[in-house]
Amino acid sequence: MSLLTSHTFEVNGNLSSKKITDEEVNDSPIEEVRLTVPITDDPTIPCLTFRTWVLGLLSCVLLSFVNQFFTYRTNPLSISSVCAQIVTLPLGKLMAATLPSKVFRVPLTNWSFSLNPGPFNLKEHVLITIFANAGAGGPYAVNIITIVKAFYRRGINVFAAMLLAQTTQLLGYGWAGLFRKFLVDSPYMWWPGNLVQVSLFRALHEDEKRPKGGLSRMQFFLMVFISSFAYYIIPNYFFPSISALSFVCWIWKDSVTAQQIGSGLKGLGIGSFGLDWATVASFLGSPLATPAFSIFNTLVGFILTVYVLLPITYWTNAYNAKRFPLISADVFDSEGKRYNITRILDSKTFSIDYGAYNSYSKINLSAFFTYSYGLSFATLMASITHVILFYGKNTWQSWRNVDKSASNKFEDVHTRLMKRNYKAVPQWWFVVLLIIVLGLSIYTCEGFGKQLQLPYWGILLACAMAILFVLPVGVLAATTNQGPGLNVITELVIGYLYPGKPLANVTFKTYGYISMNQALTFLLDFKLGHYMKIPPRSMFLVQLVGTVVASTVYFATAWWLLTSIENICNLDLLPADSPWTCPGDDVFYNASIIWGVGCLV
Template sequence: MADLKVGPRAQDEVSSQEGPSVPHTIDEKKVPVDVSTDPSVDVVDEDEEVDIHHPANQDDILTQTLHVQDDPTLNCLTFRTWFLGIGLAVFGGTISSIYYFKPQTVAVSTVFVAVLAYLLGEGLSMVIPRKGWIGKWFNPHPFNVKEHLAIIVMANSASTAALGIELLAVERLYYDAKLNGALSIFLLFSSQMLGYGFGGLMRKTLVYPKTMMWPQNLPVNNMLETLYRPRSLTRKPLKVFGIVFTLVFCWEIIPEWIMPILTGVSIFCLANQNSSVFTNVFGGASGNEGMGLFSLCLDWDYISGGYSPLYYPVDSLISQGVGVILCIVVFSGVYYTNTWNAQNFPFLSQVLFSEKATMENQLQWNQTLVIGSDNRISEEALATVGLPWFAATYVINILTSNMCVSAGITHMLLWHWPEMKTVLRIFHWKALAQKLNPKNWNLTFWRDQAKPDPEQENYDPHYKLMMAYKAVPDWWYLCVLALSVVVALICLYKGDSTLPWWGFLVSCLVAWLFLLVFGSMQATTGIAFIIQPIVQLIGGYIQPGNPVANMYFTLYGYNSVIQGSLLCQDLKLAQYGHLAPRVTFTMQMIGTFIGAIFNYIMMNSIVTNQREILLSVEGTNIWSGQQPQQYNTLSVAWGGLAHELFSVGSRYQWCSIIILVGFITPLPFYFLHKRFPSLGLNNVNTSVMIYYISYLCVGINSSIMSFFIIGFASQWYLRRYHPNIFIKYNYLVSAALDGGTSIIIFILSFAIFGAAGKSVSFPTYWGNNENGNYDLCLYTD
């Protein structure tokens, strides 16, 4: 049977709709369209080649992989929605905290949540009686895609660990301080809601435009369409999904537990197991081991880490790849030329070292002696202990992180000015004067604002279908923002944060600006930038000598960017799936509050049970304290010693100066592209490239080669030479791989990895080298 797809002609008809009327795929009675009979829908045979690789047809990916059709009569708020949504939010808040303390940066995959929701939803639909009052209230109809999507949104909102658990973990690990449970939960909740308020008010820039694709969502929405289309059309895709899901579910037990050497097979390390140089360059199967050059990883958990190589656009992969190559060159260069006394410290590390450290005795800097009881730097103690040192590769991480921020600002203004000006225009003097003029004030701000935007031709075709539903007024998000500000200020003063109210307001301004720039960057490239260092730099200079205040400044100035991006990503997910905006808003608010509670509960348990491992440099391949170590290191360095370490004339001055260089870095590529457009320099994102120059500074790096091999095989070869296979299976296979992996990792975490307190080790042998690095490289700790 032919594969039915909405073609470009249908997209054009939707785009031409004016006014708040319902788009062409829904008639006046809101009856769903039948794509097999609607004459406005192009029927694309599965053997017909679709040129989605050609630059002129890049936008067609939104209509070729996702159908532009909707059924607004579907009921999404049922018993199943609330029961499974709350249950999976509890589950997501729990597992995201577990992943936070892993040696590799791993996210709770949306696909994983979607697969669980589908299995449980279909199960409830079959088990609960359909007749009588039970059926009326608990099982009124078959499980549908809108219920499924609402559950995913609620669970997603709880499934990213709030940065606040990093702050709480650092206070317990390094300051012997502990906020009470209620204050901790409200701290987490307020920091997340602050970002939600900002993100909601930026929807016209970060969600509606078709250029803001949010590629992370494509596998999920593609999977949902496959699951809920007629079985005659989806029998083969579902079979492929089931096979891939089952195979990866069974396979992951082997590299994760039975044979961890498969996490990173290094021919060079197997050839020479006594060389520290080989470990630094070719090792990478353990946390902070090495750069993983030419290592082969067979563990999808580390290849993907929740960020599948199958969905990154090829221009993003090119920029990432160039950055990683430069990273290997730069890291090797600074270490083996002994820049910043590099060889006195580990090759990769996130902790602070004493100036008395040597290659043989790598003493850590004693912050307890330097930071007084008032949480401020003691000048007398600092004179005795001396300034701390970083591992040289971590200096590069700080340097490039700061540089990519300024480069990102320039890049977005050059290449995405139409989207940027939507938000920035409110600061124009004419706009401000109009807002301040009492004649323009009215009492209709609460009304539904779901009317077409004057520039809606820039919006993706799925946005047009959302006009059938009531929009969320801006004042809802303003209320969320105001409430989070009030709660945050209460937490800051009740928790003795030492951050003043005006410092908090500066952090809010920083979050707003960076969300605009790097939310847009993530929406177009799929890359979530870590801009923590520059936020801590700003906090350090406005509150010098105060590391604890810096942690709180970073919590609200950086976590709000992350949470705002996540809200926009989920809004786009709901837009692609045509879920009513007010339902989406409700699901996000409830899910976030549940997530904050269980983030705190799991953080408390893991820090208590795994304290010694979290304080060690390498950790294990199961648990690692690299993220709280990094957070603490930067808060002490920037918050306590910004002037002494980073100002002009100091040891690490280039970490600050490089910000100015970053602003001009994108200019040559931009002007060369204007002069020589055939060179394809528009595919080079300098901010992404710079960001990846320090990408290998933490975690398990043996997966990086496998990541790029798979990514280019998908987005370049398969998309170019087999576009129909790409359309039908690429994102579906990505969903199956992430879903199967995430479920088995969750089971293993509690069953044998010690998330509940006790771990069970597989017997030691050559494939499970528990007493050293798993890839058999020389252990250099």
């Protein structure tokens, strides 16, 4: 690297040139960031263009519709934002080559825009991908609507359902505004998953000379992309069985114990392996984006739980564990049959009938499901302890230095570039959004005949829990690419404070868990924009619009299917060959029974 690196930036609207020394360039404390993220920026590149809005909104709508439509099917299909990231590149270049460059003025305003402001650029592509990210992740609240209409067979006001989907997705943006200084601006919060995105963007857009006898980034990407796409057809269409191969099950095919030990789907998976990358990588999402120490920690925990604790519990028949399946997310009665929730719920009040419950059966879980819940509680507490011990000092110092000059040691070259070139998002934007969404959330639960059962204090408590965990969980996600959720602890808390109300339980869980999760998603995308030098205000606008559009499409698609397909999700009434079995919603429904109905009993 040369001693000085030239960088162009904007001061008071004028372009000027500044030399950045090696001391400034190399001050990122994370080696992976130094090797991956570019240290240059051109603030004159247009971002929020006509192409950005068209391709971004189109990606958002299509991904939202497809992902929600296939969620209810036996073989659900999920399309990630990476697909849109790849497809929109040639579309953007096509628009740049064919659209006219004439400037249009908006009547009665000083605004003007061009259909074609120049070559399709990297910053447009990043914002389009942010749009697609909003469409790739569906509103958790749709699960509530699904279990009410499809599992509990009850009605819900369409406007209450729509507001529920919107407010749960938007509430977390307020929390993100409170913690962005620590989880975005800090160079120690590096969000490993974003580096994969940065590498892909650079491969797609940067001109690179192919090394002699080697491959350029683009050539390597295309080779892997085509090969993986071609191979994906084999386990998903021609030979689905290779997703989980088990020699133990083949040898002792009539033995129940052998199936429990060897099955990779319903058992311990000893002697089982998969040739489907989706199966191999499913437990971490993308192991290539997760630090090695995090993978090994996960592996050790998995071995201790699945190969030590679970077999001991099951084969010693502790708490009658053998009466229920070895691995299952269902709930059972005392005889090992699926729990009949209709026998203990009052049809008028939609709350538990304790007399009917006592005369029927307690709620029972499989040994594996019980450990999953117990370890979830331990994970949350361990997360707080870990952050305090390993990151407490830096977090406290960052808090004290928040309002100090840009030269403090908690800023790296990327933060300085962003502050020099672009206006930050005002804090009052987040505050106003938070107040509006919080008010709508309370109205959603208190209005509409209180169909959701959750009183106003439940919303406030859910918000308090989300605020408490955003920072510690955010630190873990920003440094290990892993982080626990609040879905279990929120179920437990409201189950004890407000028992016997299944809808109140899942609504509280959604406001607490998803508002924190959305805050982290917002911060993750904001860090990507930070690395790619996207104007923060453009990022905020794209994320906000993308979330509203995606929530609307997800809700509309779910409502259409739930009201048009007879007996959707009901395995007992559906035809044998029906694909509308809702495999993912069954777990959510069971959780509403465990914590919303039977928590205290």
